[in-house]
Amino acid sequence: xxxxxxxxxxxxxxxxxxxxxxxxxxxxxxxxxxxxxxxxxxxxxxxxxxxxxxxxxxxxxxxxxxxxxxxxxxxxxxxxxxxxxxxxxxxxxxxxxxxxxxxxxxxxxxxxxxxxxxxxxxxxxxxxxxxxxxxxxxxxxxxxxxxxxxxxxxxxxx
Amino acid sequence: xxxxxxxxxxxxxxxxxxxxxxxxxxxxxxxxxxxxxxxxxxxxxxxxxxxxxxxxxxxxxxxxxxxxxxxxxxxxxxxxxxxxxxxxxxxxxxxxxxxxxxxxxxxxxxxxxxxxxxxxxxxxxxxxxxxxxxxxxxxxxxxxxxxxxxxxxxxxxx
DNA sequence: ATCGATGCAAAGGTTTTGCACTGAC
DNA sequence: GTCAGTGCAAAACCTTTGCATCGAT
Numbered sequence: 001x002x003x004x005x006x007x008x009x010x011x012x013x014x015x016x017x018x019x020x021x022x023x024x025x026x027x028x029x030x031x032x033x034x035x036x037x038x039x040x041x042x043x044x045x046x047x048x049x050x051x052x053x054x055x056x057x058x059x060x061x062x063x064x065x066x067x068x069x070x071x072x073x074x075x076x077x078x079x080x081x082x083x084x085x086x087x088x089x090x091x092x093x094x095x096x097x098x099x100x101x102x103x104x105x106x107x108x109x110x111x112x113x114x115x116x117x118x119x120x121x122x123x124x125x126x127x128x129x130x131x132x133x134x135x136x137x138x139x140x141x142x143x144x145x146x147x148x149x150x151x152x153x154x155x156x157x158x
Numbered sequence: 159x160x161x162x163x164x165x166x167x168x169x170x171x172x173x174x175x176x177x178x179x180x181x182x183x184x185x186x187x188x189x190x191x192x193x194x195x196x197x198x199x200x201x202x203x204x205x206x207x208x209x210x211x212x213x214x215x216x217x218x219x220x221x222x223x224x225x226x227x228x229x230x231x232x233x234x235x236x237x238x239x240x241x242x243x244x245x246x247x248x249x250x251x252x253x254x255x256x257x258x259x260x261x262x263x264x265x266x267x268x269x270x271x272x273x274x275x276x277x278x279x280x281x282x283x284x285x286x287x288x289x290x291x292x293x294x295x296x297x298x299x300x301x302x303x304x305x306x307x308x309x310x311x312x313x314x315x316x
Numbered sequence: 317a318t319c320g321a322t323g324c325a326a327a328g329g330t331t332t333t334g335c336a337c338t339g340a341c
Numbered sequence: 342g343t344c345a346g347t348g349c350a351a352a353a354c355c356t357t358t359g360c361a362t363c364g365a366t
Contacts, residue, residue, distance in 0.1 A: 018341095022345085022346090023339090023340050023341070023345060023346065024340075025339080025340070025345095025346065025347080027346085027347075028346090043330095044330080044331080045330085057347090057348080058347090058348085059347065059348040059349070060331090060348090061331090061332080061333090061347075061348065061349080062346080062347055062348070064330095064331065064332075065332095065346080065347085066346095071264070072264070074264075077306070078240050080238035080240065082236050082238065082244070084329070084330070084355085084356070084357090085329080085330060085331090086240065086330085086331090101286075103290065103294065103296050105296075106229070106230075106299065114290065114293075114294070116289070116293075120282065120285075121282060121286065124278065124279060124282045127278075128259075128279065128303075128305075129305070131274070132261065132272065132305060135272075135274075136261065136272070136309070136310065137309070137310030137313070138261050138263075138305070138307055138308070138309055138310065139307045139308045139313060140261075140305045140307040141264065141306055141308070142305075142306045142307070143303065143304065143305045143306065144302075144303075144304045144306070145286075145301065145303050145304075146301065146302045146303075146304065147286075147287070147290060147296070147298045147300075147301045148235075148298070148299055148300045148301065148302070149296055149297045149298040149299040149300070150296070150297045150299070151294070151295070151296055152294065152295030152296065155295065155297060176366095180320085181320060181321065181364085181365050181366070182365075183320095183321065183322080183364080183365070185321085185322075186321090201355095202355080202356080203355085215322090215323080216322090216323085217322065217323040217324070218323090218356090219322075219323065219324080219356090219357080219358090220321080220322055220323070222355095222356065222357075223321080223322085223357095224321095242330085242331070242332090242355070243354080243355060243356095244355085244356090
């Protein structure tokens with residue numbers, strides 16, 4: 001199971017599992033489809049439950065293993081919001097970088113996406129990316145901007 | 159154990175545990191001291207091991223509970239690098255926001271800080287903060303910019 | 317003296333591993 | 342027919358909880 005990280009996700013990934021040298025199986029097809037249709041960051045268990053409805057033979061183990069594979073190939077990003085479980089989302093490519101913006105309420109622990117990066121934001125991130133390459137030889141593939149604070153509701157109930 | 163999130167860390171926090179209405183105990187003093195001297199992001203176990211050398215009576219449970227307390231009071235930030243365990247670091251306040259920049263190698267899983275935010279970077283983050291408040295009523299207290307990619311060494315061995 | 321804080325042991329929850337079986341190539 | 346991929350059960354981990362005891366105030 002060699003990671004091909006760096007090549008980025010092929011356009012038609014379902015069939016391109018093969019392109020990476022991996023076998024195309026039902027669980028893999030389904031997991032990718034679920035991630036593609038996901039309206040939010042899903043946990044491994046949530047992915048498992050959705051997959052189960054379509055293909056009850058699936059095991060949670062396979063979900064974890066497939067996610068690892070997709071992460072290694074740069075198709076999926078693993079995110080953690082301090083809940084004690086990881087969440088996964090498709091890496092959407094913007095300007096050569098996959099960039100996600102998350103808000104986490106430190107009080108009630110809710111979290112959500114805010115994918116509202118302006119052109120200016122993206123330019124700054126691109127500059128940071130270049131600087132990190134010059135300075136550390138580190139090649140940035142994706143980035144997560146996680147803001148912690150208090151959500152509207154929690155501020156009210158202060 | 160009421161969180162006082164939002165007030166920010168007092169300048170002389172060891173003695174100010176008391177200021178928050180909490181008792182000043184040996185474990186708390188030691189854990190804070192360890193975090194203060196830490197050269198990197200420490201896991202709960204690493205903190206425990208360091209504390210143990212100074213005060214062998216300490217328990218891992220207390221480490222977790224003290225960290226929760228410090229997080230709730232905005233003194234410590236909990237970070238996750240996808241290792242399956244959390245790490246903790248002191249929240250250094252910059253321009254009203256605690257901001258951290260992390261690099262994580264998706265191949266070898268090493269990670270490190272790059273706390274090199276330019277004035278421009280900080281301005282952009284401040285703008286984002288303001289926008290998030292206007293748009294969602296979300297009050298940003300700290301932010302983590304996590305870059306995922308490949309480190310120098312892993313690129314060589316490709 | 318009170319009651320918050322602690323340590324231990326046990327529980328809880330997520331993720332990983334071992335192994336025999338299955339199915340994609 | 343091979344061997345990568347799978348599912349199950351068990352193991353491994355990290356973190357939290359219950360409870361009796363300790364100690365800061």
